[in-house]
Amino acid sequence: MARHARPWFxxxxxxxxxxxxxxxxxxxxxxxxxxxxWQLYHELMLTVAESPxxxxxxxxxxxxxxxxxxxxxxxxxxxxxxxWFLHSFCDACGNVRVADLKPFHVTQWIDSQATWKSSETRYxxxxxxxxxxxxxxxxxxxxxxxxxxxxxxxxxPRQTYMKDAIYRRLRREACQPLRYLLFGLRQTGAxxxxxxxxxxxxxxxxxxxxxxxxxxHKTGQARVIYLSLLMQRLVESLRETSxxxxxxxxxxxxPWNSNSVQLSLNRLKKKLGIKEPVxxxxxxxxxATYALRAGxxxxxxxxxxxxxxxxxxxxxxxHLAKADDHLMDAMNQLSRRRYRKRS
Numbered sequence: 656m657a658r659h660a661r662p663w664f665x666x667x668x669x670x671x672x673x674x675x676x677x678x679x680x681x682x683x684x685x686x687x688x689x690x691x692x693w694q695l696y697h698e699l700m701l702t703v704a705e706s707p708x709x710x711x712x713x714x715x716x717x718x719x720x721x722x723x724x725x726x727x728x729x730x731x732x733x734x735x736x737x738x739w740f741l742h743s744f745c746d747a748c749g750n751v752r753v754a755d756l757k758p759f760h761v762t763q764w765i766d767s768q769a770t771w772k773s774s775e776t777r778y779x780x781x782x783x784x785x786x787x788x789x790x791x792x793x794x795x796x797x798x799x800x801x802x803x804x805x806x807x808x809x810x811x812p813r814q815t816y817m818k819d820a821i822y823r824r825l826r827r828e829a830c831q832p833l834r835y836l837l838f839g840l841r842q843t844g845a846x847x848x849x850x851x852x853x854x855x856x857x858x859x860x861x862x863x864x865x866x867x868x869x870x871x872h873k874t875g876q877a878r879v880i881y882l883s884l885l886m887q888r889l890v891e892s893l894r895e896t897s898x899x900x901x902x903x904x905x906x907x908x909x910p911w912n913s914n915s916v917q918l919s920l921n922r923l924k925k926k927l928g929i930k931e932p933v934x935x936x937x938x939x940x941x942x943a944t945y946a947l948r949a950g951x952x953x954x955x956x957x958x959x960x961x962x963x964x965x966x967x968x969x970x971x972x973x974h975l976a977k978a979d980d981h982l983m984d985a986m987n988q989l990s991r992r993r994y995r996k997r998s
Contacts (some may be wrong), residue, residue, distance in 0.1 A: 662692045686762075697742060713737045715749030717796070721787045724794075730867065740783040743768065753777075753797060758805040778808050798820055816940035817841075825923050825933070826851060833919050834910060835889060836903045840935060842886045844942030844960050847935040849880065851911045860874065861887055863902075873963050881959060943968060 662673045664686055671682040671692035680699060682692045718741045725734045747764035748756065761784055765777050788800035822841055826834050839850050849865060856992035857863050861882050882890065893902060901910040916935050925932045946956045957968045
């Protein structure tokens with residue numbers, strides 16, 4: 656198995672070096688510059704690429720071509736997500752020839768990421784690596800993906816949604832801007848990122864119309880987020896005092912993002928002594944779960960949430976929406992019978 660290229664320090668010259676394709680490259684002078692050497696190494700790995708059609712093309716070269724395509728053709732958020740995973744992938748497997756790459760290499764890479772505890776993160780890591788090679792096949796740069804048959808790990812299904820009792824407690828204690836945001840998430844069932852980024856230009860009386868969204872490449876249509884009467888009144892009141900392009904802003908008048916929201920929710924969770932998981936996406940889950948329990952059909956729920964079909968709603972939210980009251984009643988009856996027999 657080929658050894659992966661890594662920066663190394665040459666004592667005789669005082670330079671950090673790296674060997675790629677049998678050729679030594681100088682990175683930076685000074686033993687204390689280890690961090691900069693690694694940064695320059697990553698940049699070098701993305702600039703010394705061979706032709707992607709070459710039989711000796713290495714993994715990092717193909718990743719470079721893919722990222723270049725992604726930056727030009729996909730949303731910035733999607734591109735940055737690919738880049739984060741693929742930089743790590745190239746650290747581990749970048750110097751391996753595509754023709755020599757095996758699923759074992761990818762497994763080793765995933766297993767070496769000690770901080771990737773979540774099944775979702777490990778799943779996304781392998782999926783992103785596989786996407787590079789499937790894209791290369793689509794572009795006819797390679798004939799076949801070397802890891803096409805590699806199975807993705809099973810993701811842990813979403814088992815929880817934010818109960819309305821917890822939602823009400825959070826809203827009572829939240830600052831006003833966060834209270835408005837939580838209300839917007841619970842009322843619309845929209846993806847948190849959609850609500851964080853929605854602007855006044857996308858507000859049209861009883862709906863938000865997003866022309867840039869997650870599934871635009873699948874649907875080719877704008878994403879419509881329908882607003883209830885209560886939601887319309889809230890948005891109209893926010894517009895009267897708004898000084899920002901975004902509809903929902905924090906206490907400093909800046910747009911919300913996933914980190915600022917989660918930090919705020921974590922503080923509230925600790926303050927209120929809530930033990931259950933608390934996260935913004937739980938309100939989207941709650942919207943779907945309560946809608947299905949209220950008898951709204953699956954197709955309508957899927958359309959309201961911006962899904963291209965009903966598969967996700969049925970698979971992810973269907974089991975959450977199944978009322979289990981009859982099971983609890985049965986357990987209570989059994990418990991009472993046992994208690995009567997003992998007494």
